[in-house]
Amino acid sequence: MSASAVQPLERNGGGRKSNWVRALTSGAAIVTLLYVVLYALYALWEPRALSSYTFTNLINNAAPLAIAAAGETLVVLSRGFDLSVAGVVSLTNVFMAVWPMEGPGGALISLLGCCAIGAVVGTVNGWLVAVLRLQTIAATLGTMIVCQGLALVILDAPGGMVADWVSYELTGTLFGVVPIAGLIIAAVALLWLVFLRTNTGIGIYAVGADEQAAMLSGVSVTRVRFAAFVGAGMLYGVAGFMLSAQTATGNPNAGAPFLMLVFAAVALGGTSLSGGRGGLIGSIVGAGCLMLLQKVLFSGGVSSFYTGIFQGFVLILAILFGRFMPRLFNAGAKK
Amino acid sequence: MSVSEPKGAAFQASADLRRGGGISRETTNAIIVFGLSILLILGSRFVSPALGSWSQVLTVLMLASFLIVLSFGQGLVILVGGLDLSIPAVITLGGVLATGWAGGGGDWYVLPAILAICGLVGAFNGFGVTVLKIPPFIMTMATSIILASAALGYTSGTPRGASPAAMTALMKTTWVGIPVVVYFVLLFVLAGWLLQSRTVFGRKLYAIGANDQAARVAGVAIGPVTTQAYVVSAICAGFVGMMLVGYANGATLRMGDNYLLPSIAAVVIGGSSILGGRGSFIGTVGGAVLLTTLGTVIAAIGLEQGWRTVIEGGIIVAALFFMREEFFARLRRPKRS
């Protein structure tokens, strides 16, 4: 029930291009600004922060969360919550560690396998939510628990080895400066920009903003919801793939920490948790901010006992800024 | 969650009322969840002959008591279209303060004071959601992170002290062969049902959740009423922290961690809409009892943990499936024709 009063402008324009492009850019722009400010603080306290080694580490650390948050964004935009992210990440991580495949070819097959696992879970979610019309948070809670169970069945304790090629090449750099993980994130963002031009891409915003109106204007709500869940599932699969590259091993509980963090990343990135507004690129940078914040607090010497207090307030402040800036622009545009 | 519920659901609910001929959808929901729980308890005889007994029912009620109290608060917040993720941290707060300030033979009036502090946390949530207009999901998550960190700093990692005498008495004594806490929960359910379904406050919550614009026009003070829902939720969570302290005689900083998802699941399985405006506390109680029963039965199945988890998730999805609108519609249609 918050903020309904200020939203008609964006909500009515859910299908119109100029509006959603602006919403997208403003959300992503604000969170990027936050990222830059945090990085400046980090560099101030830790001179090594500017080295390519540190930057690569940072990107490697953030990549799994960023891609998972990107997936979650699809579902959130269509007004839903997808808890199965924790299950899919665990399941694909275990898959990577129990059946490692060497070489670039093996890595490609592994990646396809991860996407397939995510797509299957996404299909089940999509069926439960879009066809059977179950509530998203409850249905995906169920699939999350099932996936966690399956991960435990496959691997009952941390172990296994992820293929060397995956764990070394994907965490390395291109020409010594460009982190490979960064390229993969960029690829996800690029795919998103292409997807935005499709009918389904536009439909996601329309469904999230007002389902009834979207249906009346000829959008197939079922198909859009379904696509959002399947796409999200595949991105969780990629996130699990990248997590495996980073940890080089399997852990049946690997996905659990993602559950809350992805939503924080999505919200930080300027996407409305009630759907219809925001974008995937903001979520990616939002995830980067969350990981960077840990570094900033560490290099600033904040006692671990109190880092949570900072994290909580930064989260609130960031959301407030995100709310505040567009209003500033809107007010300016109107007068 | 922070946008008004599309009108469709409200229409559907009233349409259901008409079609159901007096029995509301919420009542049938509650009957289904309780029915499933009873079936599970009876059916569990096949798993182990000792199950399906009166003592199992008591165990379930006792263990479900935590979840029932929690999900009452969570249910009110969900009713107004919010979500309370700060529950685990507030449980810990209640537990840590109860052992720290009122442990052992401490003064009884400290306990209400602790609940008041928990209520302040709820007010903080409400303030963030209604005044600062922060999405409930993020506001309560931030509160949770802040509070957990503050509890860590305050205790420097080690909560001290034992359970307050009053909480030990609540959780550990029996009366006529039945644990006192079971009587307490029955009274709590009655009071909670009255508050949610039979008071002006309750009706205002439904109105806000169904359509906050309309509620505002009708003169409901959205901000204060919504904040009150968060306050009640925090007080419930704080009280569960104390109950857990009485139950296990001590606090830890992670004592609330396992209650967040169940508290939401109980509400939703009980037939409430996660978008707000729809649901009943009796249904939520049924959801809490069903989840707890499921836990006891699954614990007795001789499978490895992975498969048990798979079954648990599957049954949750199945329970949701049985409570769909269409499922009811199909059940009713043949009877009519």
Added chain:
Amino acid sequence: MMNWKRIRRATMLCTTAAVALAGLVGSAHAEDKKFKIYLSLSYSGNAWQSEAANIVKALAATPPYDKQVELIEVISGTDPQAQISAYESMIEAGADGIVTFPISSTALNRVIKRGCEQGVKFFTYDATVTEPCAYNVSYITAGFGENSAQALVNELGGKGKIFLSRGVPGNSVDKRHTDGAMHIFKQYPGIEIAAEYYSYWDDRTTQQETAKALAAHPDVDGIWAQAGEYGAIQALQDAGTKLVPMTGENSNGFRLALANPDMQAKGLKGVSAGSPPAQSGYAFKLLMEILTGKRELEATNIEYPLPWVPAASVKLCEGETFENGCNAFPDGKVPSSFVTEVFNPELLPELSLLSALEGKPTPGATIQPLPAEIVKAPNEPGINCQNCEPPADLYKLTKIQPTVSP
């Protein structure tokens, strides 16, 4: 007007936030010549974790270490990624050594290896990592699972229905303990495992899970438990039935219960063994001896002795430390969840109850040298080494002999 006001408000908010952040964080980088040592916990909040951390803090403040060490505590939570990130920050900040409770035995290997290459010494306590360049200091290989299982079998005369109260699903420590225990239980066809549940090494969860299992099997004959064991006793008491023989870890409540004549009369028997928080102190002292040049030691796995206290050996302490062979504290002095094994008269004579509870040095104590000998731990794949062969007698009994034949 409206616009101007808004912009002003925005700027004010911005500045306040930035100033607040900068001010609160303050200056933390005091440069001096002390060894920079990080204490990296995964999480904090239960008795075991904070006792282990307190022991390290107390030792670091005990002369002469108080002049030699700058100790920084970092808690990163249950997320392996957060601990990876924390390790990276520590390496960047120029750590000399990291004493750590690792959240995963395998996920941290990469960053640990990078740290080793930059000359950082990694000492894990209790939980282990499979990266060969880290020093693992742990009791895990000392056979808690098989020895306690044999003790339970002995108490039960080789037959009966039992519960297994395990730790965290998908955790390597839990798996090692349970594998050891199952190695014994499988030899006795008379032993029936009626229920097996996960208690997350927590009293409260143990109590709830045991209550659920008791609903299905009120006729249980014994309980094999990992940490959280005191919860199992409370569940038995709640159910109002008899107590049964059980084995568990080192909580003060469990030890007192074992020694309590009333509870013994109701049927409680058993052994208290398991994970000692004192491992952290041993790891820290080893690290310091290497850094100060008092010891030459290549990275290896070091076994910490398994505490083993059968009911008959429980002895209450009069004072603040383990003296005269005592091994539990009177009720009221410490909470029931307090993990008793915080002292080691031989390895850690510097410690007192004050150290374990509050992380303060014992007045008047100075650091004593460790015995020169260390006990090397056997290889255990997935626990302390990767792609290695376990010894043939991995589950051999060290603390107890079978008194009943299968």
